Amino acid sequence: MPICDDDPFATDVLLDPHAFYSKVREMGDVIWLSRYRAYMIGRYAPVRNALEDWQRFSSSAGVGIEDFETTGHDRSLTLEEDPPFHDASRAVFSHVLSPRSLQKLRDSWFDTADGLVQSALHIGTVDAVAALAQPLPVAVIPQALGVGGSGQECLIPYADYMFNSFGPENDLRRASSVGQEDRAAWVTAQLELNKLAESGIGGDIWAASQRGLVDPDDAHLMVRALLAAGMDTTVHGLGSLLYALASHPRQWEALRRDPALASVAFDEAIRWESPVHRFFRKTREPVRIGDVTIPANVKVLLLFASANRDARRWSEPSEPEAFDLARNPAGHVAFGMGIHQCVGQHVARLEASALLHAMVTRVRSIEMAGDVTRNLNNSVGGWASIPIQITGC
Amino acid sequence: MTDRRSTAGGQRRLLEVTDKSTIATNVVSLTFRDVDGGRLPEWTPGSHIDLHLPNGATRQYSLCGNRWKPGEYRIAVLKEGHGRGGSDFIHQHVNVGDRLAIGGPRNNFAILPAQHYIFIAGGIGITPIIPMIDHVRRLGARWELLYGGRTRESMAFLNTLQGDNITIFAKNEHGRMCLRRELEKRSQDSTRVYCCGPAEMVSDAAAAVRSVGRARFHSEHFSAKSPPNRLNDREFDIHLARSGKTLLVTAGSSILDVARGAGVVVLSSCETGTCGTCETGVLAGVPDHRDSIHDDPDAVSDIMYICVSRSQSPHLTLDL
Numbered sequence: 113m114p115i116c117d118d119d120p121f122a123t124d125v126l127l128d129p130h131a132f133y134s135k136v137r138e139m140g141d142v143i144w145l146s147r148y149r150a151y152m153i154g155r156y157a158p159v160r161n162a163l164e165d166w167q168r169f170s171s172s173a174g175v176g177i178e179d180f181e182t183t184g185h186d187r188s189l190t191l192e193e194d195p196p197f198h199d200a201s202r203a204v205f206s207h208v209l210s211p212r213s214l215q216k217l218r219d220s221w222f223d224t225a226d227g228l229v230q231s232a233l234h235i236g237t238v239d240a241v242a243a244l245a246q247p248l249p250v251a252v253i254p255q256a257l258g259v260g261g262s263g264q265e266c267l268i269p270y271a272d273y274m275f276n277s278f279g280p281e282n283d284l285r286r287a288s289s290v291g292q293e294d295r296a297a298w299v300t301a302q303l304e305l306n307k308l309a310e311s312g313i314g315g316d317i318w319a320a321s322q323r324g325l326v327d328p329d330d331a332h333l334m335v336r337a338l339l340a341a342g343m344d345t346t347v348h349g350l351g352s353l354l355y356a357l358a359s360h361p362r363q364w365e366a367l368r369r370d371p372a373l374a375s376v377a378f379d380e381a382i383r384w385e386s387p388v389h390r391f392f393r394k395t396r397e398p399v400r401i402g403d404v405t406i407p408a409n410v411k412v413l414l415l416f417a418s419a420n421r422d423a424r425r426w427s428e429p430s431e432p433e434a435f436d437l438a439r440n441p442a443g444h445v446a447f448g449m450g451i452h453q454c455v456g457q458h459v460a461r462l463e464a465s466a467l468l469h470a471m472v473t474r475v476r477s478i479e480m481a482g483d484v485t486r487n488l489n490n491s492v493g494g495w496a497s498i499p500i501q502i503t504g505c
Numbered sequence: 506m507t508d509r510r511s512t513a514g515g516q517r518r519l520l521e522v523t524d525k526s527t528i529a530t531n532v533v534s535l536t537f538r539d540v541d542g543g544r545l546p547e548w549t550p551g552s553h554i555d556l557h558l559p560n561g562a563t564r565q566y567s568l569c570g571n572r573w574k575p576g577e578y579r580i581a582v583l584k585e586g587h588g589r590g591g592s593d594f595i596h597q598h599v600n601v602g603d604r605l606a607i608g609g610p611r612n613n614f615a616i617l618p619a620q621h622y623i624f625i626a627g628g629i630g631i632t633p634i635i636p637m638i639d640h641v642r643r644l645g646a647r648w649e650l651l652y653g654g655r656t657r658e659s660m661a662f663l664n665t666l667q668g669d670n671i672t673i674f675a676k677n678e679h680g681r682m683c684l685r686r687e688l689e690k691r692s693q694d695s696t697r698v699y700c701c702g703p704a705e706m707v708s709d710a711a712a713a714v715r716s717v718g719r720a721r722f723h724s725e726h727f728s729a730k731s732p733p734n735r736l737n738d739r740e741f742d743i744h745l746a747r748s749g750k751t752l753l754v755t756a757g758s759s760i761l762d763v764a765r766g767a768g769v770v771v772l773s774s775c776e777t778g779t780c781g782t783c784e785t786g787v788l789a790g791v792p793d794h795r796d797s798i799h800d801d802p803d804a805v806s807d808i809m810y811i812c813v814s815r816s817q818s819p820h821l822t823l824d825l
């Protein structure tokens with residue numbers, strides 16, 4: 113079996129993740145990650161198979177590097193549960209976050225995105241993260257959940273730490289923990305259920321718990337989970353989209369000519385640069401993949417962002433490194449796959465379509481205006497800044 | 506490694522019978538697997554599948570197998586003895602190695618959280634209860650089973666059901682169970698009662714729960730319309746209102762494939778009718794819903810999931 117002595121959580125890897133992933137994919141289907149005594153998978157087919165095979169690749173020992181069955185720490189609701197524990201909260205999430213339930217948010221999200229694009233156009237040369245990718249989720253997600261008031265910006269570092277904590281106890285994780293207690297206290301204060309607006313998604317979850325569909329204690333944790341899961345992921349997802357469009361002028365032109373391409377643009381962008389890079393599973397029995405057998409009861413690192421660049425799957429109509437709107441991105445694993453597949457995916461797509469609509473309507477050109485800086489995190493990938501120049505129609 | 510997309514795409518699902526065995530008087534159990542040996546769509550306790558039989562009948566059967574065996578579905582079928590129809594056909598003519606078309610799974614009898622459960626099963630009504638018991642056992646909830654039948658020999662799964670919390674009523678030994686008395690003894694405020702059996706028993710149980718006054722009662726909701734027989738997929742036309750195209754969807758292709766093939770940009774993800782990404786508005790025509798997203802798809806009749814669903818009418822007009 114191929115052995116990797118590198119640290120996938122080291123700063124140099126996080127700065128240039130795709131170089132590491134392509135090396136991992138060349139090594140084989142399954143790799144021994146010596147430093148963490150875990151296994152690692154980076155090719156598309158075995159990543160996807162593992163994601164679908166919840167019976168053998170379990171989430172309930174935690175989807176981070178830590179094995180909760182050894183440390184005794186609490187797992188999080190839904191994301192870190194297998195059936196039958198997964199079923200009830202997942203069913204409620206699916207219902208309150210379905211495209212149908214989100215329809216009522218559409219107009220106001222389109223207006224918010226339009227306002228942000230207009231302000232950015234006014235300035236001309238902006239950081240796409242600070243001007244667009246970050247303010248949109250900050251403006252719409254907490255409000256949709258029914259979390260009003262001010263101070264929502266702290267949700268970004270709050271979630272940044274949560275995603276770091278799926279990785280090892282490294283400098284990155286330690287640095288992002290500074291101030292986390294205050295941020296967690298802010299979140300707890302907002303989540304006093306009587307503070308949640310009745311009309312929001314948080315209110316819908318609370319109502320579901322009153323109907324007995326989930327435990328009332330869990331309802332509280334579910335809203336909290338959405339605040340963590342729905343912010344940084346979409347900031348980075350929208351960042352991928354803006355970076356893709358600014359760095360691929362021909363694709364931007366194609367989109368302007370045929371706005372119907374907007375429906376695949378976001379999914380192709382997060383295939384190309386996936387916000388969630390990696391999560392772990394734990395094997396419940398020995399699993400044979402090719403000529404390697406992963407033993408039972410070990411952690412396996414699944415590289416989502418690598419699977420989405422595997423040429424064994426993504427060579428049509430162009431190589432996987434290309435952001436290409438002619439590609440059919442169906443089957444990408446940026447949202448995962450199987451029973452844990454992102455239950456917030458329709459939320460993320462609604463944000464993206466609001467942004468794209470405003471861009472296609474108002475923007476004539478979008479170009480890079482400097483070098484991008486990566487945001488370093490143990491589990492999610494994205495940009496701290498994307499300098500762009502945009503001009504109006 | 507194969508490209509997984511090739512297995513999806515609106516094909517009706519053909520399952521092969523891998524086991525047929527008699528598990529009680531007039532009750533056979535059938536085990537199925539996918540003809541390609543892959544994973545079958547996910548299901549939860551209380552789910553049923555539609556079985557499309559070669560004699561033209563479509564019947565619904567509760568799944569009674571194990572979710573931890575992802576390549577397998579299991580059902581149990583009571584011979585109803587009218588000489589025709591679904592169950593007799595299965596008893597007489599369906600054999601190991603046969604291939605049958607199925608629809609679903611769907612769940613109109615989902616098990617909801619509770620601290621305490623009372624399951625009431627009459628005869629073959631035990632089938633959905635079997636995976637429910639496994640489910641609540643794993644959750645660590647308290648539960649009891651009241652299981653009635655004509656004779657012990659006629660009652661399926663008896664050998665797997667043992668323990669203080671299980672009460673068996675064989676009519677030839679004990680007479681009928683008095684549901685009211687049994688529920689009075691056992692019901693608590695946090696109890697959910699799940700009941701499956703003959704219609705008369707279900708209404709008695711509902712009345713008994715009401716009169717005892719504690720506990721919440723659940724029985725299976727059967728959809729008003731029975732699903733179309735999908736033994737052979739038919740071709741139909743789609744008219745795409747926004748792009749102005751009219752296209753033919755042949756028996757072997759999906760709406761998604763056909764629309765995409767004609768240059769319409771449509772987003773999909775799972776292509777198995779579970780994620781909701783390919784949701785499409787239906788402007789005219791009657792869809793044949795094959796997704797596992799809505800347990801009662803007729804309740805949301807103006808949308809469909811075009812990666813798997815087809816049409817019952819010869820034409821369908823879509824918002825594409």
Ligand code: HEM
Nearest residue numbers: 190191341342345346349387388447448452454456459460
């Ligand atoms: C581009 C944006 C997003 C990306 C890339 C993303 C990615 C993912 C991935 C990869 C998973 C599966 C994890 C696993 O298999 O272990 C997941 C699950 C989840 N996501 Fe997202 N997500 C995004 C946005 C959102 C949003 C906006 C919300 C909520 C409003 C959300 C809520 C959730 C929840 C609750 C789960 C757990 C589902 C389950 O375990 O059944 N996500 N997400």
Ligand code: FES
Nearest residue numbers: 774776781783812
């Ligand atoms: S693509 Fe997932 S439901 Fe059709």
